[in-house]
Amino acid sequence: NASKDLKIADILKIPDHLLPGFSPLCQVSYDFSKTQKLVLSVEDLGEDLVKHVKRGSIYELLFAESADDFDAASPVQLYMFLHKTIQEALAAVHIAKQTKPDQERIW
Numbered sequence: 001n002a003s004k005d006l007k008i009a010d011i012l013k014i015p016d017h018l019l020p021g022f023s024p025l026c027q028v029s030y031d032f033s034k035t036q037k038l039v040l041s042v043e044d045l046g047e048d049l050v051k052h053v054k055r056g057s058i059y060e061l062l063f064a065e066s067a068d069d070f071d072a073a074s075p076v077q078l079y080m081f082l083h084k085t086i087q088e089a090l091a092a093v094h095i096a097k098q099t100k101p102d103q104e105r106i107w
Helices: 008-012 022-033 084-096 100-106
Strands: 039-041 062-067 076-081
Touching: 008 084, 022 084, 076 084, 084 100
Parallel strands: none
Antiparallel strands: 039 076, 062 076
Protein backbone atom coordinates (compact mmCIF):
# COMPACT_ATOMS: atom_id res chain seq x y z
CA ASN A 1 0.00 0.00 0.00
CA ALA A 2 1.55 3.30 -1.12
CA SER A 3 0.18 5.34 1.79
CA LYS A 4 1.88 3.04 4.32
CA ASP A 5 5.20 3.64 2.58
CA LEU A 6 5.01 7.44 2.90
CA LYS A 7 7.73 8.76 5.16
CA ILE A 8 8.58 12.22 6.48
CA ALA A 9 11.53 12.27 4.05
CA ASP A 10 9.04 12.01 1.16
CA ILE A 11 7.12 15.04 2.42
CA LEU A 12 10.35 17.02 2.73
CA LYS A 13 11.17 16.33 -0.92
CA ILE A 14 7.94 17.83 -2.29
CA PRO A 15 8.85 21.03 -4.15
CA ASP A 16 7.12 24.16 -2.84
CA HIS A 17 5.56 24.89 -6.23
CA LEU A 18 3.57 21.61 -6.06
CA LEU A 19 2.00 22.51 -2.70
CA PRO A 20 1.91 26.29 -2.58
CA GLY A 21 1.39 27.53 0.94
CA PHE A 22 2.41 24.23 2.55
CA SER A 23 5.78 25.42 3.88
CA PRO A 24 4.31 28.64 5.33
CA LEU A 25 1.52 26.54 6.89
CA CYS A 26 4.18 24.37 8.55
CA GLN A 27 5.96 27.51 9.80
CA VAL A 28 2.73 28.90 11.30
CA SER A 29 2.00 25.51 12.83
CA TYR A 30 5.39 25.53 14.51
CA ASP A 31 5.14 29.15 15.67
CA PHE A 32 1.76 28.70 17.32
CA SER A 33 2.26 25.18 18.66
CA LYS A 34 5.00 26.64 20.88
CA THR A 35 2.39 28.87 22.53
CA GLN A 36 -0.40 26.27 22.35
CA LYS A 37 -2.52 28.67 20.29
CA LEU A 38 -5.25 26.69 18.53
CA VAL A 39 -7.43 29.41 17.00
CA LEU A 40 -5.64 31.74 14.60
CA SER A 41 -6.59 35.05 13.04
CA VAL A 42 -5.87 36.52 9.61
CA GLU A 43 -3.10 38.52 11.26
CA ASP A 44 -1.59 35.32 12.71
CA LEU A 45 -1.52 33.63 9.33
CA GLY A 46 -0.57 36.62 7.21
CA GLU A 47 -2.09 37.57 3.88
CA ASP A 48 0.35 35.39 1.90
CA LEU A 49 -0.94 32.25 3.61
CA VAL A 50 -4.60 33.32 3.72
CA LYS A 51 -4.61 33.57 -0.09
CA HIS A 52 -4.16 29.77 -0.18
CA VAL A 53 -7.50 29.15 1.54
CA LYS A 54 -9.68 27.31 -0.99
CA ARG A 55 -13.24 26.24 -0.23
CA GLY A 56 -12.81 27.13 3.42
CA SER A 57 -9.52 25.35 4.14
CA ILE A 58 -5.86 25.00 3.32
CA TYR A 59 -5.35 21.42 2.10
CA GLU A 60 -8.17 20.39 4.48
CA LEU A 61 -5.73 20.76 7.37
CA LEU A 62 -6.55 24.30 8.52
CA PHE A 63 -10.18 25.40 8.33
CA ALA A 64 -11.73 28.86 8.11
CA GLU A 65 -14.62 29.74 10.39
CA SER A 66 -16.53 32.98 10.81
CA ALA A 67 -17.20 34.15 14.35
CA ASP A 68 -19.21 37.05 15.66
CA ASP A 69 -17.18 39.84 17.18
CA PHE A 70 -19.26 42.32 19.11
CA ASP A 71 -16.68 45.04 18.49
CA ALA A 72 -16.71 44.53 14.72
CA ALA A 73 -19.41 45.34 12.20
CA SER A 74 -19.05 41.97 10.48
CA PRO A 75 -18.00 38.45 11.54
CA VAL A 76 -14.29 37.85 12.09
CA GLN A 77 -12.51 35.14 10.10
CA LEU A 78 -10.75 32.60 12.32
CA TYR A 79 -8.69 29.54 11.40
CA MET A 80 -8.41 26.22 13.22
CA PHE A 81 -6.49 23.05 12.56
CA LEU A 82 -8.50 19.89 12.00
CA HIS A 83 -6.92 18.53 15.19
CA LYS A 84 -4.06 19.49 17.49
CA THR A 85 -2.07 16.50 16.23
CA ILE A 86 -2.26 17.94 12.69
CA GLN A 87 -0.75 21.18 13.96
CA GLU A 88 1.99 19.21 15.74
CA ALA A 89 2.75 17.10 12.66
CA LEU A 90 3.04 20.18 10.46
CA ALA A 91 5.30 21.80 13.07
CA ALA A 92 7.48 18.67 12.96
CA VAL A 93 7.75 19.00 9.18
CA HIS A 94 8.89 22.60 9.66
CA ILE A 95 11.56 21.51 12.15
CA ALA A 96 12.71 18.68 9.85
CA LYS A 97 13.24 21.18 7.02
CA GLN A 98 15.65 23.25 9.12
CA THR A 99 19.43 22.96 9.10
CA LYS A 100 21.02 20.74 11.73
CA PRO A 101 22.23 23.73 13.84
CA ASP A 102 18.73 25.25 13.77
CA GLN A 103 17.20 21.91 14.76
CA GLU A 104 19.62 21.66 17.69
CA ARG A 105 18.75 25.23 18.74
CA ILE A 106 15.03 24.35 18.68
CA TRP A 107 15.52 21.25 20.83
